[in-house]
Amino acid sequence: MNEHSTTAFKPATTSADHEAARISVARGDGIGPEIMDASLRVLEAAGAKLDIEEVELGEKLFHAGHSAGIAPEGWDSLRRTRVVFKAPITTPQGGGVKSLNVTLRKSFGLFANVRPCVAYAPAVATRHPGMDVVIVRENEEDLYAGIEHRQTDEVVQCLKLITRPGCERIVRYAFEYARANSRRKVTCMAKDNIMKLTDGLFRRVFDEIGAEYPEIEKEYMIVDIGAARLADSPEHFDVVVTPNLYGDILSDIAAQITGSVGLGASANIGTECAMFEAIHGSAPDIAGQGIANPSGLLLAGVMMLVHLGQGDVARRVHNAWLRTIEDGVHTGDIADPERTRRKVGTTEFADAVIERLGQEPRHLPPVDYADHAAVPVLQAQKRKPQQRELVGMDVFACHAGAVEPLVELLKQGDSEALELLMVTNRGVKVWPGGLPETFCTDHWRCRFQPRDGGKVDPAALIALLGRLHEAGVDLIKTENLYTFDGEPGYSLGQGQ
Numbered sequence: 001m002n003e004h005s006t007t008a009f010k011p012a013t014t015s016a017d018h019e020a021a022r023i024s025v026a027r028g029d030g031i032g033p034e035i036m037d038a039s040l041r042v043l044e045a046a047g048a049k050l051d052i053e054e055v056e057l058g059e060k061l062f063h064a065g066h067s068a069g070i071a072p073e074g075w076d077s078l079r080r081t082r083v084v085f086k087a088p089i090t091t092p093q094g095g096g097v098k099s100l101n102v103t104l105r106k107s108f109g110l111f112a113n114v115r116p117c118v119a120y121a122p123a124v125a126t127r128h129p130g131m132d133v134v135i136v137r138e139n140e141e142d143l144y145a146g147i148e149h150r151q152t153d154e155v156v157q158c159l160k161l162i163t164r165p166g167c168e169r170i171v172r173y174a175f176e177y178a179r180a181n182s183r184r185k186v187t188c189m190a191k192d193n194i195m196k197l198t199d200g201l202f203r204r205v206f207d208e209i210g211a212e213y214p215e216i217e218k219e220y221m222i223v224d225i226g227a228a229r230l231a232d233s234p235e236h237f238d239v240v241v242t243p244n245l246y247g248d249i250l251s252d253i254a255a256q257i258t259g260s261v262g263l264g265a266s267a268n269i270g271t272e273c274a275m276f277e278a279i280h281g282s283a284p285d286i287a288g289q290g291i292a293n294p295s296g297l298l299l300a301g302v303m304m305l306v307h308l309g310q311g312d313v314a315r316r317v318h319n320a321w322l323r324t325i326e327d328g329v330h331t332g333d334i335a336d337p338e339r340t341r342r343k344v345g346t347t348e349f350a351d352a353v354i355e356r357l358g359q360e361p362r363h364l365p366p367v368d369y370a371d372h373a374a375v376p377v378l379q380a381q382k383r384k385p386q387q388r389e390l391v392g393m394d395v396f397a398c399h400a401g402a403v404e405p406l407v408e409l410l411k412q413g414d415s416e417a418l419e420l421l422m423v424t425n426r427g428v429k430v431w432p433g434g435l436p437e438t439f440c441t442d443h444w445r446c447r448f449q450p451r452d453g454g455k456v457d458p459a460a461l462i463a464l465l466g467r468l469h470e471a472g473v474d475l476i477k478t479e480n481l482y483t484f485d486g487e488p489g490y491s492l493g494q495g496q
């Protein structure tokens, strides 16, 4: 492990006399200011040492013409403190507006989204008592790179980018998180049976890195069955690590089935910065009424304190909060006649938590972060590049109609160096062979390789494109075919 460099936030020690940690606080929109006020009061009463810079993010700035809801002063503050405690913001509807969360995530390289999904039975009604799952979602890659193209009249595409360093960072973070939090198992979910290169890489990295954590149980599930099992028997799971899109969906399923989505918190972790927030939005429908539940944001504050190395304060806050909801002191959103003894507003709820600082829950399991180190954020390992050889090209063509006339044109591209070996439509091989029943759209992948295999000179590819253009093929894009240490770095066509 020592070949990995650790980038953390120089978290303070867990001793009683922390130095104050500098953080940026964004009070957000809607219920944001109310729940931030309540949360900060609890954190400070518990002894959190925070040196706060207020930062404006959200609606006002969108309206002032900042397309991502953040002004230059905001960026300055975030770059100075590198830790953001953020209340929800309202995203205006309509064009010209960018998601602030996506902007922050991408700008600061917040590669890990960590969402604990916990059921609080018997204090809060749930169909899954005992559920305690943490979803660790990769946050930067996958289909979220935002590289999309319309290529033909009928076909649009979105590029799914998965990188080895990206996989290594998130998978290692999941194992480090499990280790720091005494979790017993990490489950990886992906779909490598279909996406053998992209999701296959994610799974391979999981297997490789998992071997470095012998004390932690490893499990792999295809994401479809994994999602079904998560929804049905969440108690089976502990930490789940997954690429971006699956993680987006899984973390919402997991939060929902706890029975208390309004209590959910999340952390966005990067090598340089981190952001902590509730998972709910700005609830404009109840803003200003003093009835919002501050719990999601408060629990995000607990995650932040652990991250800052103030685990003892985090433990006091979290246990007092558990005791409060267990005592039946509830805001309206989780109130129910069977469990609620006192229905309260935002301020009284915070007061009730403050009154219980130093106490532990009696029925729910108490938490203990006192000995926790902040989860180290490790960089991907530097590795020797594999031997890459150019062995052909997939030429994508736009063509409306049957495959045979297209093949007539494509064959005019054949030369000594390269031959048309295969044509697929939506990944299904339609030439040579093919079934008349296969539905074909106007987007064809045409594979050119030397018939007897072997290396290709890049000039031969350029010459091929010239011949195809001359023949009248409507070229829309190309992908080079490479082998890496002799292994093909491209998918083969499906079909007979």
Ligand code: NAD
Pocket: 031, 035, 087, 088, 089, 090, 091, 092, 101, 262, 277, 278, 279, 280, 281, 282, 283, 284, 285, 286, 291, 292, 293, 294, 295, 296, 333
């Ligand atoms: P929402 O989560 O704000 O509200 C959904 C429902 O849950 C509402 O009925 C609301 O009253 C209730 N609710 C939410 N939080 C609550 C709390 N703490 N206590 C009590 N009740 C609560 O979702 P929405 O209405 O779809 O979104 C409102 C705005 O929030 C939108 O502009 C959206 O873009 C934004 N949003 C921001 C974030 C963020 O900043 N991270 C996340 C999600 C949505």
